[in-house]
Amino acid sequence: MTDKSSDLSDDIVPEAPRHSSFDRKFEPWHKVRKEFVRKEQWNKFVIRYVKRHLKRELQAEGVNEWSTDDEMLDIPETISVAYPLKCLVIPGDDILDIRSLCRDTENIKCYIRYLGFNEGQGSDRVGTRVHIAHNEVTSHPRVSTHSLVLCDRFQMVAKPNSQAYRYMKEFGPFHVVNLDLCDSLFPTTSGDLESYYNALYRMSAFQMKEMATPWLLFITTQAAPKEVDASQLDMLCKPTKDNVLISTEFAAAISDLVPTAALNTGTSAPVDCSQLNERQLIDLFGVAIGKALLKFCSTATPKWKVGMLGSHIYSIYEPLNVSMLSLAFKFSPVTAPPQDSTGLSSIDLPTPTSFNESELATKLVAAVRNISNIDEILAADPELKTRLTESSADLLKSAGYDRNVYLQWVKDGEQTSLG
Template sequence: MLIDPGLPPDEQDDISAKVYGDGQELPPPSALTKKSSFAPWHHPIKQIVRDYQWGDAAVRLLSQSRAAERRDVLRYFTLPGADLLDVRQLATAIENFGSQIEYFGFNTGWTPDAADQTDGSGAYLSAESALRQAGRITDNSVVWPDSLEDIAQPNSTAADRLAQQSVFDIVNIDACDHLGYKSPGRHQTLFDAMESLLAHQLRATEPWLLFLTTRADPKLLGGPSVKLMAAIQKNLDAHPDGFGDALADCLGVNKAVLISELNAVWGSTDERFLKLFVLALGKHLLHFYFGQVNFKMTVELVSAFAYRVHGSEPDMVSVAFRITPGGLRIHPPAARPMVALHDIELVHAQSIAAKAKEMWNLETGIQQPQVATDAVSGTARLLEQANYDLEAWRLWLQNHATRPMTV
């Protein structure tokens, strides 16, 4: 910008300061107005998921990795909030590996050209800048203003953006809604988007993690419930004893009345339904990947957590699956078009059932002193990094409608 030399010096200085700044240093983050508006994921119970599930699983993934390049960059698919709390938590969890996170994700509330630093986009820019300056993320990390469901729409902008990405080490679908949810004006569901990500990951050659957080209510599942119920029934039909025993044990029911009990559980809202829901998810993943004859992958349920958001009983599940590629299968030209997979899948189905049985109810977990201490201190650390007013947060917790806490 050219400044008219004919203007008085004081006016020239005023214009120059408006355009280029007055030379004063920006105030430190502690001097900025602290945020005092809180959301459900600011409650310490969510920190148990971030720490005990996401963080622990990521550390084990890196510890057991054979690929040296994975230690340098962890590729991460995310649906981040403006404060990037999940990215901050993962960065802390894996800091001993010296790894950077390269994230890619979608957030419909993110506006790349926003200039107002008080909105969600401004918070994101601040969080991203802090992580980049600390060397926690790569310069290739990016969030796009698309809806997750759009990746299931062929030729959409979101689908094209995903297609240009290589595979991820961690896929985190941290959804507030149920799997049958459709964004306004869209025909694809969260479940469809999840399947698109499963297909994207077929190129993986190393184990990777799928984190999924979703509401679990039989009245809201819609179309996905048909696939989930079918996944259970197919295994029962193929292995009435081997899988039937594991299923009955998972649900704590008598195998002699398993079929009638299944129908009752599918329509209930108790903990048995949540376990069946988690098991059905695992079975669907097994069916999906064992159906890809040339891209065999095994599926392991790492952990399953449940907590309440909308009701008096847990209605939200958070699961972690570890998917291990078995390598590309090349069949000889004379191979018959038939592959037997039942025995292999049965072993993994039984394992998922046993793990689903151990689902952790975080409503009781957060009553444990050490768990509560870890959750509170971890949440406080993340909120302080994101410039929240911790005193206001403690007051918010004390008056929380669902799960009040005094910290």
């Protein structure tokens, strides 16, 4: 008989398998405002992107850097894009983001392939839901069965020897990266996890190395003071503070958003968050992320530029009044034709526009100023809210939820276990 400390029986007898239950309950991301984000932000910009960059007729004579994917995915002729829209997502258990993208791209006949990171995947209840959802979503004729939801955290992408990074390389580069975080990009409690920011940095570096065409980045993050690590926020703000010192236009623009004194520019003192109200903090957060991304771009070779697209804020957990910031960015390679310096050539090529980081940063501030509050929009437009409620109900029905129960839940004030 072996003693209890023996490891001989390890990995021989499996754990007794257990069935998973299949009950559903409503969560914060089932609220109507999230449908606004899906429809009016993510999908709207993706559709615009596909029309501009992926339509089959536009690609007919271009160099197709992923030509083998066509063969691989056997895209039917009925699909209007030359190659699949490749998406990196952090999907919830019902993969609602891809479901809604698929629904909203019906008219443009877009073919979608996705890589998802969901650490909850497995044999438990959550895992079962993800498996069923993945099966349902990839049963759509416009979604590739070569899509995958990996049982890993997105943060692990930060490590080049991680399984997450390996799969990102295998499936990427991506046309759309949607980091729909439940918590903050700079959480106050991250334990020994790799940071989202490191993963964002690693992913962006990969994208800029591998992509030759524009790509979209969506980041949804908590932006309330309590949810954001102050020291990390201060570090994030460094490029913004530096920019204030070197560009009067930028300094002027940002002074309209936040009290400049709070930034403590030119000193080693941290950003003084106590001088900022919640909206100012959110605006600073938005500018700082954008400016940090712009800094990534300007230091990369070849250079990229980044611009902020229409972005939004909304509240979750109402009694706690936690603000979510839903940011959208478009990355574009900076290209320029060769210039004839001798004057011998009679060909008149367009003069390259210079890459001006400060100018782009100033535009960024303007975009942040336009960040809209979804709660206010919906409150002011009941018709829009009704329309979104209906489409959200349909979306959830496709994920196995009871449509009527959902409508009643919305009517009753969208209460979740967390408020």
